[in-house]
Amino acid sequence: MSNLNSLSYFWPELILTGTVLVAIVADLFYRKEDSFKVAWWVLGGLTLTMAAIRMGGSAVTDLFMGTIALDPFAEFFKVLILLSTVLVILISFKTDELKNYSVGEYFSILAIMAFGLFLMASAIDILMVYLSIEIVSIMSFFLAGYLKKSQLSNEAALKYVLYGAFSSGIMLFGFSILFGLTGSTKFFEIRQALAGLENGANLALIISAVFILAGFGYKISAVPFHFWTPDVYEGSPTTITAYLSIAPKAAGFAMLIRFFNQVMGDGTAMINDSWSALGGLPWPQLMGVLAVATMSLGNLVAIQQNSVKRMLAYSSIAHAGYMMMGLPVMSNQGIYGIMMYLVMYLFMNLGAFFVVIYIQGKTGGESYEDFNGLGWTMPFIGVVMALFMFALTGLPPTAGFIGKFYLFAAVIEAGPQFYWLAFFGALNSVISLYYYVRVVKHMYLRGERSDDVSMPSSNLVTVLLVFLAVPSLVLGVYWEPVANWINQSLVLLSSGM
Amino acid sequence: MDSLTNYLFVSASLFCLGLYGVITRRNAVAVLMGVELILNSANINFVAFARFSGMNMAGHVYALFVIVLAAAEAAVALAIIINIFNNFKTINVDDVSQLRQ
Numbered sequence: 001m002s003n004l005n006s007l008s009y010f011w012p013e014l015i016l017t018g019t020v021l022v023a024i025v026a027d028l029f030y031r032k033e034d035s036f037k038v039a040w041w042v043l044g045g046l047t048l049t050m051a052a053i054r055m056g057g058s059a060v061t062d063l064f065m066g067t068i069a070l071d072p073f074a075e076f077f078k079v080l081i082l083l084s085t086v087l088v089i090l091i092s093f094k095t096d097e098l099k100n101y102s103v104g105e106y107f108s109i110l111a112i113m114a115f116g117l118f119l120m121a122s123a124i125d126i127l128m129v130y131l132s133i134e135i136v137s138i139m140s141f142f143l144a145g146y147l148k149k150s151q152l153s154n155e156a157a158l159k160y161v162l163y164g165a166f167s168s169g170i171m172l173f174g175f176s177i178l179f180g181l182t183g184s185t186k187f188f189e190i191r192q193a194l195a196g197l198e199n200g201a202n203l204a205l206i207i208s209a210v211f212i213l214a215g216f217g218y219k220i221s222a223v224p225f226h227f228w229t230p231d232v233y234e235g236s237p238t239t240i241t242a243y244l245s246i247a248p249k250a251a252g253f254a255m256l257i258r259f260f261n262q263v264m265g266d267g268t269a270m271i272n273d274s275w276s277a278l279g280g281l282p283w284p285q286l287m288g289v290l291a292v293a294t295m296s297l298g299n300l301v302a303i304q305q306n307s308v309k310r311m312l313a314y315s316s317i318a319h320a321g322y323m324m325m326g327l328p329v330m331s332n333q334g335i336y337g338i339m340m341y342l343v344m345y346l347f348m349n350l351g352a353f354f355v356v357i358y359i360q361g362k363t364g365g366e367s368y369e370d371f372n373g374l375g376w377t378m379p380f381i382g383v384v385m386a387l388f389m390f391a392l393t394g395l396p397p398t399a400g401f402i403g404k405f406y407l408f409a410a411v412i413e414a415g416p417q418f419y420w421l422a423f424f425g426a427l428n429s430v431i432s433l434y435y436y437v438r439v440v441k442h443m444y445l446r447g448e449r450s451d452d453v454s455m456p457s458s459n460l461v462t463v464l465l466v467f468l469a470v471p472s473l474v475l476g477v478y479w480e481p482v483a484n485w486i487n488q489s490l491v492l493l494s495s496g497m
Numbered sequence: 498m499d500s501l502t503n504y505l506f507v508s509a510s511l512f513c514l515g516l517y518g519v520i521t522r523r524n525a526v527a528v529l530m531g532v533e534l535i536l537n538s539a540n541i542n543f544v545a546f547a548r549f550s551g552m553n554m555a556g557h558v559y560a561l562f563v564i565v566l567a568a569a570e571a572a573v574a575l576a577i578i579i580n581i582f583n584n585f586k587t588i589n590v591d592d593v594s595q596l597r598q
Contacts, residue, residue, distance in 0.1 A: 157581075
């Protein structure tokens, strides 16, 4: 579709851009202690964006001369991204970390990041892939280092920027080879050119695919591109850690699915469950090994942590590994499983992080010891945290169980050659039980039992935690609405204009 | 002399030099310079491929975008490094390690 015509389908992104501009200008009119009010402008803009997405209809087309896809698949991820952005902005009101800082830019940058994530979820041109990844990366460098006076936050930003720039550079080199092989930057043209490629280009193709995988792997923090994750997650403001652990990961998976399905796969993979062997390498097995490595490393190192925040960082690596199980079986069901898991993961993971944010404000720390006796002094926090922990483990009847169930079902249905993948997935879930339950143990069995019981001092925190805890439980027994939503969303734009 | 192979050879060398710089240098600014070399090697690839595959403008445009993004990224990275210097009094990436390994 031509550029001018595309604009009428581009309302959500346009509104988001307007929101950013308004927020930046509004920030100029507030004094430092009032700068939190910028958040209301951003929240208003995000609400309008959500309305624009819902009213957009379900057109399936490409925009801006084949650089951006407009399809229900992208819409699904946009809704997830918006939801997590709104939740993170709300919890940012109640964090102590941002107290001595002017936070106008903080909220504007979050909105810019949401814009970049939108583009990530819908990019179908390698130029747009690179552009959107960079928009998101540069904004997350800012946010990771937002606490200018904190050494930890600074260190997180430095590590993030060096790893991030490096891996996107590698990915760019991979794209340049791919461009050389195919003579186009558009997914669909690349696919056609790849299909007609003679075998002599196999080595170049493998090199470029591996380099590109490095960029995607960095975004979803898959082994062996995960090195930045623990340090960045621990050093960043906890609100940002929560955001980084869900929104960019969701968009990264959207991009990975789109790229492998439409460029590396033969495009009909959604229907036929087929996967074109690329360059003679056993890609499904390779991705399976990466998935197992990712979840095993995440889980085994998470056990050794003393800080709950750092434990959650490693656990987010492990969860990326579970979701990667859906990639080798690049079938409708594999993608379905990933989408289902992302929805469940959003609720339980944000919930866990929000509790950590609240406890940080109460006890000033985030180690296991800071959770001692919490189950008795703050019963509400104790119960919801225990729920989030069980959900993250994947125990029935929580949402995490349903997420894992769909992933394992997709893997097992793909045939006996993937049984080992399901086996390692199950084994890892058991391992993860150890460190998740450790939090519950500290909350209920450690520390003295006291009788003065308190609710969270802020209503907003209570409401947010209830909002996250209810789906974490209810979606474990009644997930039909989500299943229907994903069924409708499983439509990818599958050919160029 | 004017063949695609020469350009690809230059870009591959630049890429390797950049990779070497990123891996061996401990000074944050030097690591950043290595990254810039990698980005520029990709740029050479894009422009060379575009030039030798019948003037496909996409490659040139891609290179322009990369130049702009590299500048933006460098600006942010340098700002972070300045902040690191204010807090740590060093920009050696090995010395900046308060976070547990």
